[in-house]
Amino acid sequence: MPPTNSDESRDLAFQEAIDADRTVEPRDWMPERYRSTMVRQIAQHAHSEIIGMQPEGNWITRAPSLRRKAILLAKVQDEAGHGLYLYAAAETLGVERRELTELLITGRQKYSSIFNYPTLTWADVGAIGWLVDGAAITNQLALTKTSYGPYARAMVRICREESFHQRQGFELLSELSRGTAAQHEMAQDAVNRWWWPALMMFGPPDTESPNTAQSMAWKIKRVSNDDLRQRFVDMTVPQAQALALDLPDPQLRWNDARDHYDFGPIDWEEFRQVVSGHGACNAQRIAVRRAADEDGAWVREAARAWEGRQSSRTSAA
Amino acid sequence: MGGPAEQPDFRSVSHAEDWPLWEVFLRGRRGLSHQHVGSLHAPDPELALQNARDLYTRRGEGVSIWVVRSTEVHASDPDDQGPLFDPPSDKAYRHPTFYSVPEDLQL
Numbered sequence: 001m002p003p004t005n006s007d008e009s010r011d012l013a014f015q016e017a018i019d020a021d022r023t024v025e026p027r028d029w030m031p032e033r034y035r036s037t038m039v040r041q042i043a044q045h046a047h048s049e050i051i052g053m054q055p056e057g058n059w060i061t062r063a064p065s066l067r068r069k070a071i072l073l074a075k076v077q078d079e080a081g082h083g084l085y086l087y088a089a090a091e092t093l094g095v096e097r098r099e100l101t102e103l104l105i106t107g108r109q110k111y112s113s114i115f116n117y118p119t120l121t122w123a124d125v126g127a128i129g130w131l132v133d134g135a136a137i138t139n140q141l142a143l144t145k146t147s148y149g150p151y152a153r154a155m156v157r158i159c160r161e162e163s164f165h166q167r168q169g170f171e172l173l174s175e176l177s178r179g180t181a182a183q184h185e186m187a188q189d190a191v192n193r194w195w196w197p198a199l200m201m202f203g204p205p206d207t208e209s210p211n212t213a214q215s216m217a218w219k220i221k222r223v224s225n226d227d228l229r230q231r232f233v234d235m236t237v238p239q240a241q242a243l244a245l246d247l248p249d250p251q252l253r254w255n256d257a258r259d260h261y262d263f264g265p266i267d268w269e270e271f272r273q274v275v276s277g278h279g280a281c282n283a284q285r286i287a288v289r290r291a292a293d294e295d296g297a298w299v300r301e302a303a304r305a306w307e308g309r310q311s312s313r314t315s316a317a
Numbered sequence: 318m319g320g321p322a323e324q325p326d327f328r329s330v331s332h333a334e335d336w337p338l339w340e341v342f343l344r345g346r347r348g349l350s351h352q353h354v355g356s357l358h359a360p361d362p363e364l365a366l367q368n369a370r371d372l373y374t375r376r377g378e379g380v381s382i383w384v385v386r387s388t389e390v391h392a393s394d395p396d397d398q399g400p401l402f403d404p405p406s407d408k409a410y411r412h413p414t415f416y417s418v419p420e421d422l423q424l
């Protein structure tokens with residue numbers, strides 16, 4: 001049968017291909033809403049990796065040992081890499097890097113609100129690695145099976161690098177937790193502050209997540225917000241026990257009937273406040289990213305001018 | 318107080334263009350061919366190679382890098398997939414399994 005060009009039959013064929021688990025590749029025809037959803041999701045994911053360098057980056061110069069400093073540098077450098085893989089994946093959909101950077105620094109595109117919380121002590125570096133990277137891995141593992149090929153491939157690469165991020169955080173907290181009373185208290189305080197924001201990273205509950213159905217049908221999203229959150233809680237509770245640290249939730253307990261941990265209600269009002277710009281660090285994060293962009297402008301221009309001169313020399317020779 | 322979401326400030330936004338895009342190919346180890354691993358922006362081949370090293374080989378993933386300007390890659394049209402790649406499916410005789418040979422022989 002000859003292919004027809006009507007949008008409706010193309011939409012149908014697209015959905016059939018998705019249902020048959022066929023990966024979507026950059027030059028394939030795709031519904032405009034699939035493309036725009038994908039661009040937005042990948043771009044926001046990329047922005048999160050880039051902005052996510054700041055809270056931990058704050059501690060690089062104050063790391064307590066050379067070993068810890070080298071580890072933290074490597075981790076933050078990885079996050080820059082993750083951002084770049086993801087921007088490249090978004091660019092396969094016909095947007096430009098510059099456009100995405102501008103959407104970020106003008107506040108028109110968002111990033112994960114977890115990075116609007118401050119890193120108050122050295123233990124926060126551990127809590128971020130253990131909980132924030134742990135939550136990110138749970139989310140990203142599910143995304144390795146997302147329907148858009150370049151995004152899925154970036155996720156595979158990223159997941160391979162993430163496991164060290166979580167482990168170094170766990171190890172850091174474990175040392176503090178078993179250290180002096182003051183160190184233990186610092187570790188516990190960091191976990192108290194990061195636990196709930198980490199649970200919010202999976203997004204609003206399924207009942208209030210209007211885009212989930214379409215994203216699931218297109219297999220952009222393979223597991224729902226609440227299911228991922230549950231998976232993360234179940235995985236993390238035994239780790240907290242091993243760390244000898246408490247998770248700040250009196251309602252947290254194993255439920256034999258559900259075969260899962262029950263946990264207390266999440267403060268979604270706090271989430272909404274932070275998402276809409278009223279977190280502790282929203283303005284600072286954007287200001288820092290914007291300053292980096294402006295301060296680097298002359299370097300980008302100089303490199304371009306140098307290339308222009310080199311290539312005019314070779315063509316004159 | 319308005320957060321960044323309410324008050325976009327366009328004054329300082331630079332409208333400079335991106336550096337050109339490059340495709341990156343890595344040889345994982347000697348004896349293997351180069352494989353596409355992703356892309357990046359760089360102003361010239363030298364910096365493209367350096368950036369590729371920083372971005373794609375932080376854990377010993379490669380022993381050799383190729384970078385190619387993305388605009389230099391010519392690709393087949395996905396809509397031609399049928400005419401281009403389907404014909405071999407009715408040429409089963411191109412595969413060894415098409416032929417029957419005595420079972421007790423190594424062939």
Ligand SMILES: [Fe+2]
Nearest residue numbers: 049078079082
């Ligand atoms: Fe990351």
Ligand SMILES: [Fe+2]
Nearest residue numbers: 079133162165
């Ligand atoms: Fe990470």
